[in-house]
Amino acid sequence: MLLTILTTHAPATDLGYLLHKNPARPSRFDLPVGQGHVFYPEATPERCTVALLVEVDSVVLSRGRAGASGLPLEPYVNDRPYAASSFLSSAMREGFGTAMTGRSKERPELAAQTLPFEVHLPALPSRGDVSLAERMFRPLGYQVTAGTTLLDESFPEWGQSPYLDLKLEGTVRLQDLLAHLYVLIPVLDDTQHYYVDEAEIDKLLRYGAGWLDAHPERDLITRRFLKHRRALQRAAQAHFTDDDGPGSERPATPTLNEQRLEALKAALVASGAVTVLDLGCGEGNLLAKLLPERQFTRLLGLDVSPRVLARARDNLRLNELPESYRNRLTLTQGSLTYRDTRLQGFEAAALVEVIEHLDEGRLWTLERVVFGDARPSTVVVKTPTEEFNARWASLPAGDTRHADHRFEWTRAQFQPWAERVADEFGYAVTFQDVGEVDAHLGPPTQMAVFRLEAL
Known part of the structure; x- marks a missing residue:
């Protein structure tokens, strides 16, 4: 081409x-x-x-x-x-x-x-x-x-x-x-x-800034760019300004994906950690947020898919980064269901919508690898809130947000799991809502922050 x-x-x-x-x-x-x-x-x-x-x-x-x-x-x-x-x-x-x-x-x-x-x-x-x-x-x-x-x-x-x-x-x-x-x-x-997911909204808004909002074919462009996924289209449309009169402007609301990444970065910065694992790093969206922060001297992104890691290298533009940046970041293939000595010695770890890609019956393997063997001082886990799916009319009842999700938990399921893991491995856990909170359905994303307790 x-x-x-x-x-x-x-x-x-x-x-x-x-x-x-x-x-x-x-x-x-x-x-x-x-x-x-x-x-x-x-x-x-x-x-x-x-x-x-x-x-x-x-x-x-x-x-x-x-x-x-x-x-x-x-x-x-x-x-x-x-x-x-x-x-x-x-x-x-x-x-x-x-x-x-x-x-x-x-x-x-x-x-x-x-x-x-x-x-x-x-x-x-x-x-x-x-x-x-x-x-x-x-x-x-x-x-x-x-x-x-x-x-x-x-x-x-x-x-x-x-x-x-x-x-x-x-x-x-x-x-x-x-x-x-x-x-x-x-x-x-x-x-x-x-595969088109919520991260694609950020790309559309970034490269459509200054022209897409006023384009007469805006709806068609949005629909096709987001591969006709109605939930993503509605999320993108929420960021466009309507005609409120000449010269009117409306502050842009961060996308849900952007809010998630900012919440994760804030939790990792607050932890004081200087070495961080991004477990199930995907295309490197969180790593792109962490890399400019001078606090983090060593970052490791792990994912099971070589193809996804290749896309992460492209998205992070590793070939163009200064050597001082490249030396702080490692991308590697691996699975969270097997013990891996490369994950040891890090002060913090993030699992960004990872747990729901495992069968519930296999979660114990991840628990032992991350909390039992790698054992970072801080672990941040983010996962979708199942109740909030009712807000998306295009998502039939019982369906998950991603075809590869094996489950999605309600708050009443996620919090007891997190509390059990914290108790079993010697952590304290707190919970945080991410995104717009519905009075009845809760937030679109729920996040747990685990902190290792002193012996």
């Missing part, structure tokens, strides 16, 4: 400074699904074009069954390696991550300016008519040229190809251009190659 961005700003080669990629030196980086390449087909003072090429490993793709519909051959024979999709959006974060934050060490004033750009996506899936691309990009100020051809000229009865040859022209900040592409490429494709 291919994306090219051209500028005629003088000197055009300043694009290299804005993207932090030298026009004279091609760069390559690893992705969970293959490799990404950044190179410059042309680089003169008058015209400079950067190309992002993503080479998807078809073997990795087939094993992951990303986007599979259940048809036997689809994981092996599909358009994902060739057509722009959320794979390309992920590669943009890896290859152009610093530019997407609006930073440029050598040209900070230029990063804040609007510049002329031309974008070309030669094969972009669009689940809708040709006008959909115009409805997405024209309100953002772009001149849009989009066309399709016959799927196969030898068989005209097959109709038009679902792929757009899309060209955009506009004068925008590079940061805004990359944010528009990051969000709208998977929206036009109407699919994501990974």
Whole structure:
């Protein structure tokens, strides 16, 4: 899959400074699904074009069954390696991550300016008519040229190809251009190659800041970006401002996921710990919060899935971090149901929605590994509150918030479990509500903080 961005700003080669990629030196980086390449087909003072090429490993793709519909051959024979999709959006974060934050060490004033750009996506899936691309990009100020051809000229009865040859022209900040592409490429494709959860709301709000709220297709963008999950759509919609009059603004409310991470960070900071385990670290969202805190001198993220750990490395942008940061952080594969000497010697541990991924009958193994063997002075456990599920009409009674959850506990179930574990292993435990508390259903998330008692 291919994306090219051209500028005629003088000197055009300043694009290299804005993207932090030298026009004279091609760069390559690893992705969970293959490799990404950044190179410059042309680089003169008058015209400079950067190309992002993503080479998807078809073997990795087939094993992951990303986007599979259940048809036997689809994981092996599909358009994902060739057509722009959320794979390309992920590669943009890896290859152009610093530019997407609006930073440029050598040209900070230029990063804040609007510049002329031309974008070309030669094969972009669009689940809708040709006008959909115009409805997405024209309100953002772009001149849009989009066309399709016959799927196969030898068989005209097959109709038009679902792929757009899309060209955009506009004068925008590079940061805004990359944010528009990051969000709208998977929206036009109407699919994501990974599981979409509440963390995706944060991405949508971060890269949609300043434009999505007022976009005429805001609801469609939100619905498609969040993979048609109604509970996530409603949570995202709560952060958009309605029309309260010209110039009106409403303070943004932190997402539930953001509130959870902030509550965990606050508990770990208050513990005074300097070494922290993130057990079941997932894509590294909590580690991203902890890493900038100078208090924490050693962080270890553990997860059972190598693929999830690869995404954590991408999200944390380890290759771009200063060495002093990288030396404080370790990501490693492991299971919480087996004793692991690597977990010993840490002062605090966090289990962020981990316990519910184990069968209840196997929780005793986690209890002995974490509280009995690793035995940190502080353990923070966060888990969904089952009663609060009634607030989500799209969640049928008896269903869990995640397909892999083996159970979800009410407050009357979680608190006795935590008290028993604390008593058995010599800890004291306190409880904290996280998120908006419903008078009858309680909070969406419940958190227990265990502190090792002195002998």
